[in-house]
Amino acid sequence: MRIIDLTLKDLSQIFRDKRSLLFLVAMPIIFTLFMGFAYKSGKDEDAVQDNRIPLGWVNNDPGGVVSQELFEMLSNSDSIRVVELAAAAANDSVRKGEVAGVLIAPAGYSEQAEAGDDPQLTLVTDTNSAQGQSIYQLLRTSVTKVMSAMEIARLSAGMTGKPADASELDAAFASASRAWAEADSASLVKVELAVEESFLGDWYGDNPYNQASPGILVQFAIMGLVSSGQILVQERKTRTLQRMMSTSMRSWEIIAGHTLAMFGVVFLQIALLVVFGQLALGVDYLRSPLGALLVSVALSLWVAAMGMLIGAMVKDDSQVILFALMAMFIFSALGGTWFPLEVSSGAFALIGKAMPSAWAMNGYQNILIRGLGLESAWLPTGMLLVYALGFFVLAVWRFRKMDM
Amino acid sequence: MKIVDIALKDLVRSTRSLFLIGMAFAAPLLLTGLIYLAFGSIASGNLSLPDITLGVVNADALPADAPLDASFGESIRSMFFDESVRSWITASDYPDEAAARAAVDAQEIGVAVIIPAAFTEDYLAGKKDTVITILQDPTLSIGPTVVRDMVTSLLDGIAGGGIAFNVLNERLAANGQMLDPASIPSFFERYAAWYTDFQRAMFHSPEKAALVVTSPAAESEMSDPVRSMMGMMMSGQLIFFSFFTGAYAMMSILQESEEGTLARLFTTPTDRTTILAGKFLAVLFTVIIQGVVLLVAGHYLFGINWGEPGSLTLSLLGQMFASVGLAVLLVSFVQNSKQGGLVFGGALTMLGMISGLFTANIEIKAFDLMGNFTPQGWVLKAWKLSLAGSPANELVAPFLVLATMGVVMFAIGAVMFRRRFA
Numbered sequence: 001m002r003i004i005d006l007t008l009k010d011l012s013q014i015f016r017d018k019r020s021l022l023f024l025v026a027m028p029i030i031f032t033l034f035m036g037f038a039y040k041s042g043k044d045e046d047a048v049q050d051n052r053i054p055l056g057w058v059n060n061d062p063g064g065v066v067s068q069e070l071f072e073m074l075s076n077s078d079s080i081r082v083v084e085l086a087a088a089a090a091n092d093s094v095r096k097g098e099v100a101g102v103l104i105a106p107a108g109y110s111e112q113a114e115a116g117d118d119p120q121l122t123l124v125t126d127t128n129s130a131q132g133q134s135i136y137q138l139l140r141t142s143v144t145k146v147m148s149a150m151e152i153a154r155l156s157a158g159m160t161g162k163p164a165d166a167s168e169l170d171a172a173f174a175s176a177s178r179a180w181a182e183a184d185s186a187s188l189v190k191v192e193l194a195v196e197e198s199f200l201g202d203w204y205g206d207n208p209y210n211q212a213s214p215g216i217l218v219q220f221a222i223m224g225l226v227s228s229g230q231i232l233v234q235e236r237k238t239r240t241l242q243r244m245m246s247t248s249m250r251s252w253e254i255i256a257g258h259t260l261a262m263f264g265v266v267f268l269q270i271a272l273l274v275v276f277g278q279l280a281l282g283v284d285y286l287r288s289p290l291g292a293l294l295v296s297v298a299l300s301l302w303v304a305a306m307g308m309l310i311g312a313m314v315k316d317d318s319q320v321i322l323f324a325l326m327a328m329f330i331f332s333a334l335g336g337t338w339f340p341l342e343v344s345s346g347a348f349a350l351i352g353k354a355m356p357s358a359w360a361m362n363g364y365q366n367i368l369i370r371g372l373g374l375e376s377a378w379l380p381t382g383m384l385l386v387y388a389l390g391f392f393v394l395a396v397w398r399f400r401k402m403d404m
Numbered sequence: 405m406k407i408v409d410i411a412l413k414d415l416v417r418s419t420r421s422l423f424l425i426g427m428a429f430a431a432p433l434l435l436t437g438l439i440y441l442a443f444g445s446i447a448s449g450n451l452s453l454p455d456i457t458l459g460v461v462n463a464d465a466l467p468a469d470a471p472l473d474a475s476f477g478e479s480i481r482s483m484f485f486d487e488s489v490r491s492w493i494t495a496s497d498y499p500d501e502a503a504a505r506a507a508v509d510a511q512e513i514g515v516a517v518i519i520p521a522a523f524t525e526d527y528l529a530g531k532k533d534t535v536i537t538i539l540q541d542p543t544l545s546i547g548p549t550v551v552r553d554m555v556t557s558l559l560d561g562i563a564g565g566g567i568a569f570n571v572l573n574e575r576l577a578a579n580g581q582m583l584d585p586a587s588i589p590s591f592f593e594r595y596a597a598w599y600t601d602f603q604r605a606m607f608h609s610p611e612k613a614a615l616v617v618t619s620p621a622a623e624s625e626m627s628d629p630v631r632s633m634m635g636m637m638m639s640g641q642l643i644f645f646s647f648f649t650g651a652y653a654m655m656s657i658l659q660e661s662e663e664g665t666l667a668r669l670f671t672t673p674t675d676r677t678t679i680l681a682g683k684f685l686a687v688l689f690t691v692i693i694q695g696v697v698l699l700v701a702g703h704y705l706f707g708i709n710w711g712e713p714g715s716l717t718l719s720l721l722g723q724m725f726a727s728v729g730l731a732v733l734l735v736s737f738v739q740n741s742k743q744g745g746l747v748f749g750g751a752l753t754m755l756g757m758i759s760g761l762f763t764a765n766i767e768i769k770a771f772d773l774m775g776n777f778t779p780q781g782w783v784l785k786a787w788k789l790s791l792a793g794s795p796a797n798e799l800v801a802p803f804l805v806l807a808t809m810g811v812v813m814f815a816i817g818a819v820m821f822r823r824r825f826a
């Protein structure tokens with residue numbers, strides 16, 4: 001009962017600070033809308049614009065059959081838009097972002113290819129960028145096809161007994177190039193998303209908020225650490241904690257009371273974002289209401305318990321903010337709320353997947369993106385509860401050692 | 405003189421604050437290091453791929469009359485179990501499609517390659533409706549794309565063999581010759597050997613590949629992917645914590661108000677504008693010192709080349725104007741230091757996030773778009789140009805935008821302060 005009294009006291013205190021409360025609720029809603037809008041407008045823009053990746057083309061091999069064939073192949077591509085450039089403009093065009101990359105055919109390129117040497121094309125691009133990576137992948141296929149056509153022509157000319165006959169080589173090259181243009185290995189591969197059949201047509205790709213909404217929800221829930229951590233510091237500052245310690249209330253009860261209050265605030269925030277996502281943005285959290293509820297409850301408990309640990313570790317408000325923000329950055333970054341963990345590697349990805357924030361994201365993604373049901377929420381919920389319990393025990397232990 | 409006194413007093417106070425020191429210097433370096441670990445494989449200059457967990461269902465079989473050693477399905481399967489890919493692909497066999505689907509659903513594997521029965525037979529017969537299915541976890545994108553490219557590449561190799569055979573037949577006929585069946589195996593072997601060497605060079609020996617990639621940066625130092633990426637990552641942290649430091653340093657006005665020293669200062673013959681200007685000067689110095697320290701640390705710890713001196717100076721000055729302007733504006737809105745903590749933490753984090761500060765090395769169109777509306781977004785644009793080696797004249801436009809933003813935000817904040825403390 002005393003735990004509940006303490007919880008109610010905290011809640012009444014928090015709800016009196018209207019501006020902070022507004023921040024806790026309004027900010028995530030505004031940012032969810034903003035991010036969803038940005039993703040959406042990006043998609044709409046793509047739909048009306050020429051969405052092909054711009055590639056600069058510098059040909060130092062004018063009149064060469066192989067470079068000419070490559071140019072035509074790229075010009076007919078649905079993914080690449082070729083922009084002819086002067087050699088001197090190559091670097092600047094990439095640096096200024098006018099093209100994603102510049103492909104340079106060196107002088108004598110075709111001649112070397114015909115002779116069976118290994119000529120090299122140069123691609124100037126920033127491979128750290130997504131477009132740079134895409135253009136590199138696309139060019140590898142085209143270059144392979146053109147060089148394959150030339151090798152086939154060389155082998156064929158050799159078999160016909162005319163290895164040095166330029167017209168035979170050209171005829172075989174033209175024939176092989178035509179065949180390559182018609183060959184479409186990609187059509188033999190079908191990509192399918194592993195989502196529930198009843199869920200198809202409503203997955204991630206169709207609603208940009210399916211990504212933005214849970215990401216912001218988890219990050220703002222973790223933001224609750226600041227409020228959570230400040231409770232103990234404020235009580236210590238106003239000496240109410242010391243007074244409370246002189247009562248028969250035990251340490252764990254004090255921490256439990258405060259944790260419960262913070263759980264209420266964080267859960268309320270999450271619930272509002274879920275309802276907002278559901279009604280205003282069409283993010284279907286309620287396709288598995290119990291699943292969404294379980295993950296949300298467990299997430300709120302973990303955040304509240306970790307906030308208590310921070311509150312028990314620090315001495316003043318500024319330290320709460322420092323610790324809470326560091327924790328928020330680490331858990332958000334490691335947990336995949338800023339970027340998918342898939343892009344990270346090694347130890348980071350391994351540690352990241354074990355983070356409570358990653359489990360929360362996983363729980364929501366199971367419902368929203370994978371289209372799974374309640375059964376998919378049990379594991380993330382269980383893991384979050386284990387973390388919540390662990391942080392709660394640590395908070396009680398640290399609280400007992402706290403210097404009043 | 406009073407302005408300088410107030411500024412000095414605030415500066416001394418800042419240097420005594422462990423919090424400010426932590427947020428200004430330790431946190432950005434720590435986070436840069438953390439993100440460095442996240443993209444370790446890229447940062448190490450090896451643009452290697454993330455670990456892929458893959459399931460293979462191979463129902464294909466070699467037709468009795470096929471002139472092949474193994475079915476295409478088996479070739480595809482072997483490719484994923486090959487020693488050369490074992491460091492980044494963990495492949496497992498699944499008996500059927502249902503088992504593979506269950507494994508993807510349970511997130512045991514990220515992608516499954518399902519090769520149907522009679523794939524080889526139908527391919528050789530020219531039937532194009534028997535296809536390989538790549539089943540992927542919908543939250544993944546890189547791994548499935550790599551797997552699809554590998555399968556397509558192998559099918560291209562097979563298609564190449566077919567094309568080679570057809571072209572040979574066509575050219576022999578055009579020359580009035582007949583194909584000698586005994587020469588077919590050696591013909592295929594020569595083509596297959598060429599294709600294998602070509603692909604090996606393309607994927608494993610970049611210096612020998614038919615397509616060589618170079619960086620657009622003019623200076624050789626900039627073409628180092630490690631330094632280039634670390635520069636992008638650290639610029640994001642530099643900007644975020646510069647705004648944070650500015651806001652917290654400016655919060656001293658609220659702390660003084662709560663402690664009563666501001667009220668005492670108001671009783672002296674010191675103009676309100678002088679007090680605000682003194683505080684502004686202290687924040688300015690703090691942000692400049694922080695910027696310079698982090699730039700130097702970034703250069704020596706991560707080998708970052710921040711760009712030409714003129715470009716670097718304009719970026720730093722633009723960052724300074726914007727961060728101090730936003731600091732004054734934000735502090736003018738909050739009522740006390742407790743509220744400030746929450747508002748600064750949330751507002752600056754979210755502004756940083758939507759401006760792409762935490763994902764500066766990844767191209768996200770939405771963040772680029774949103775960055776046009778935030779001061780952090782414009783500072784990031786300036787640093788990106790500077791890091792790319794752009795001359796100072798290309799940074800004049802973002803600098804002017806930032807200076808204007810800074811002045812406007814400062815003016816609004818100053819008016820609100822004067823009203824509050826009138």
